[in-house]
Amino acid sequence: MAEQQQQQGEFDCIVVGAGVQGCFTAYQLAKNHQRTLLLxxxxLPHSRGSSHGQTRIIRKAYEQDFYTVMMEECYQLWAQLEKETNTTLFRRTGILxxxxxxxxxxxxxxETLRRNAVPTETLMPDEFQKRLPHMVLRSGEAAVIxxxxxxxxxxxxLKAAQSxxxxxxxVIKDGEKVLNIQPGSIVTVTTASGEYRAKRLVITAGPWANTLLAHTGLQLPLSVVKINVCYWREKVAGTYGVATRFPCFLQIASDGADYHxxxxxxNEYPGLVKICYHMGSDTEPDRRDRQKDQTDVNILSRFVSIFLPGLxxxxxVVESCLYTVTPDxxxxxxxxxSHSNIIIGAGFSGHGFKFGPIVGKLLCELSLGxxxxxxxxxxxxxxxxxxxKASL
Ligand SMILES: Cc1cc2nc3c(=O)[nH]c(=O)nc-3n(C[C@H](O)[C@H](O)[C@H](O)COP(=O)(O)OP(=O)(O)OC[C@H]3O[C@@H](n4cnc5c(N)ncnc54)[C@H](O)[C@@H]3O)c2cc1C
Known part of the structure; x- marks a missing residue:
């Protein structure tokens, strides 16, 4: 019966967008015995959205408690997927x-680290020098791991969550762009290949969120920015590798930089270190490669020459990725x-990957009421x- 309904395009839930958030939402819905279609x-795999590439940072260090608190369970959910799929997904390095x-x-x-009793290591200037001889701590700067x-x-x-x-x-159907959404007690989703119906819909369309939401009469204040994903060559191979215990890092308030x-x-390319600026230049998701602004690369070059003299x-190497940024x-x-059976996960503002498993759980909970x-x-x-902007 269930199989027949699926063949007729009927599901309990449809998820649109197979980036990290859509994959984990679909995974959670299936665990909750929902017949789920991921469009x-x-x-797949592709490199046009926000979730591609070999690596992301995971951390509890945040300015707000609500993120740090969610990360506690999120680490457990990542470990669970590692176990379920017998795959290594996490390598602990610490973040400076x-x-x-x-x-x-x-x-x-x-303060957030302290309030939430996150294990940390404070590096005084002499310890910093010994621990990270190829990074500069300027006078007046402090460092905590x-x-x-x-x-x-x-x-x-992504591959693990999908499989x-x-x-x-x-059910995953890739190469199927959603062209229309008809809200209602049964939501109808149209692609070039057919029509699908479900009691519930989850939209996790990343940079294309507003394009899809337009079919439902809603527009969110989202801006899409292109990030130049830069990889910097070590002068001496191995200087900034995990073998030398070089951690991930987050530099706050560097000269001339408004963002981290x-x-x-x-990791991914031998002898190259990934360092990015936490903001880019406005674009539209289907015109990403026309955005040629290099402001972020210039800020990074200056940072590297001052703080990382071994690069x-x-x-x-410069690759591209997109952020979808909310005002806050x-x-x-x-x-x-206006449609309580349509759930939205959007605007991850360049820091959503690490939360994938918990976002999936929360969107699934919202979808199931x-x-x-x-x-x-x-x-x-x-x-x-x-x-x-105005609704319908
Ligand atoms: C350079 C870079 C570095 C980052 N570093 C970190 C980090 O270190 N730590 C961290 O936590 N986060 C990081 N992030 C952020 C994180 O990667 C994103 O927040 C996350 O990937 C967003 O996932 P998403 O599923 O919302 O979007 P996406 O990955 O873009 O997925 C949306 C999907 O929806 C599909 N879609 C859109 N429209 C349709 C349609 N009409 N029909 C069918 N499918 C559709 C798209 O093709 C896409 O596959 C980084 C992001 C970038 C760009």
């Missing part, structure tokens, strides 16, 4: 949070204001009142 516009000691933002990080942090293997994680979802009977600079130990100050840089995890496991008030659509 993706591109053939570094910035001017009297900077308000730096203090927010250290969140020792729980590390690297997530991103591409591998576990399929092993639970979930972050980096990961050398060549010109990027050796917090996520959107909410019900559609359960009380969410965490207070979702920071993520409500209502906070944008005044920023939003």
């Amino acid at each position: 993706e516009q591109f053939l 949070v570094k910035g001017p000691e009297d900077d308000e933002e730096f203090q927010l990080f250290t 969140d020792t729980t942090a590390g690297v997530l293997y991103a591409d591998r994680a 576990y979802f399929q092993s639970l009977g979930g 600079i972050y980096g990961l130990p050398s 060549e100050p010109e990027p050796a 840089h917090h996520f959107v995890l909410d019900r559609h204001p 359960k009380v969410p496991s965490y207070d979702l008030s920071p993520f409500k659509i209502q906070r944008f009142q005044g920023h939003m």
